[in-house]
Amino acid sequence: MNVPFCVLGRQFEKYKDEYEAAALRVLRSGWYVLGKELQNFEQAFAQFHSANHCFGVGNGLDALRLSLMAFGIGVGDEVIVQTNTYIATALAVSQCGATPVFVDADKYFCIDNDKIEPAITPHTKAIIPVHLYGQPCDMEKIIKIAKKHNLYVIEDCAQAHGARYKGKLAGTFGDAACFSFYPTKPVGALGDAGAIIVNDHTAAEKISMLRNYGSKIKYRHEILGMNSRMDEIQAALTSVSLAHIAEGNNERAAIANRYIRGIKNPKIKLPNVRPYCDHVWHVFAVLCDERDRLYAFLESNGIHAQIHYPIPCHLSECYSDLGIKKGAMPHSEMYANRELSLPIYVGMPNEEIDYVIDIINRFE
Numbered sequence: 001m002n003v004p005f006c007v008l009g010r011q012f013e014k015y016k017d018e019y020e021a022a023a024l025r026v027l028r029s030g031w032y033v034l035g036k037e038l039q040n041f042e043q044a045f046a047q048f049h050s051a052n053h054c055f056g057v058g059n060g061l062d063a064l065r066l067s068l069m070a071f072g073i074g075v076g077d078e079v080i081v082q083t084n085t086y087i088a089t090a091l092a093v094s095q096c097g098a099t100p101v102f103v104d105a106d107k108y109f110c111i112d113n114d115k116i117e118p119a120i121t122p123h124t125k126a127i128i129p130v131h132l133y134g135q136p137c138d139m140e141k142i143i144k145i146a147k148k149h150n151l152y153v154i155e156d157c158a159q160a161h162g163a164r165y166k167g168k169l170a171g172t173f174g175d176a177a178c179f180s181f182y183p184t185k186p187v188g189a190l191g192d193a194g195a196i197i198v199n200d201h202t203a204a205e206k207i208s209m210l211r212n213y214g215s216k217i218k219y220r221h222e223i224l225g226m227n228s229r230m231d232e233i234q235a236a237l238t239s240v241s242l243a244h245i246a247e248g249n250n251e252r253a254a255i256a257n258r259y260i261r262g263i264k265n266p267k268i269k270l271p272n273v274r275p276y277c278d279h280v281w282h283v284f285a286v287l288c289d290e291r292d293r294l295y296a297f298l299e300s301n302g303i304h305a306q307i308h309y310p311i312p313c314h315l316s317e318c319y320s321d322l323g324i325k326k327g328a329m330p331h332s333e334m335y336a337n338r339e340l341s342l343p344i345y346v347g348m349p350n351e352e353i354d355y356v357i358d359i360i361n362r363f364e
């Protein structure tokens, strides 16, 4: 049997009529950037999070970058970031001219709260917790530390649309929350898109200008902005994905539960699930001492797994100038060597899930 890592087409097929109607509506409207579709999407996404404001932007990286800029973070500032994340989290900090200060991960693959305070200096301005793989960070503790040291909290929700911590949605704890709608994410566009949710009106006004050339009134440019706008087609398509967020998250949770019940190989360590959290299972991450041999074994049986991520940020070539040595972040480095992501996607048939379980249980 052939088991792909992810088949985006199955999500499209499932809601084909809605996606096609949305795309056609925009094509025929004659209005393609900053229009009604984006307004409707922003309103729905803000409402979903009970947030005062939402801004659709070009992608998740821009969402992070614009949020940092809106809080005035730039040259000379430091931002605390977990090293166990997709590189975009750190790049957003660097692109603002600030310096990412990497800290290690906990046993849930998220930022290790005990490592945050030792990393704070007089230059620290913000913390970016990443709800990695769809599982929320321990937000209570993070908010407490941020308040004590007067730091902004910008949540990276790129993998955690609809995830909850103690019943409260990821993205509703910090000063701003950033989302990616890259097609594979729990809520996906059919192209690139992202969004920021924020409550503070001053920051909101700044973001709305920054994403549109620093302008509120046409051809009057008050601040140095950029061009990062979620276009009308993506807004219309992402609105369809958003309408089905619960179905998608429930379906992946059911797949994850089937894996958790079925995988019984002592060589495979199942993911730790944080208490009081609703994980949305963007990624189903197992650990294995012989990860590369497991990967090859699955491939030889037609199962396509992936590694998230083979190199932690602090050891990436682009951050070699920070001079952080191998061994500095032992948990994240261990994950880089042992993590394997199993196939999990909307529309994944039970036969595929059971086949993956069966083959993994045969690994010796």
Ligand SMILES: *Cc1c(COP(=O)(O)O)cnc(C)c1O
Residues within 6 Å of the ligand: 059, 060, 061, 062, 085, 086, 088, 089, 130, 156, 158, 159, 179, 180, 181, 182, 192, 193, 194
């Ligand atoms: C995908 C992702 C991003 C970046 O989103 P893009 O839309 O690809 O720019 C940022 N952070 C995390 C954790 C991500 O997974």
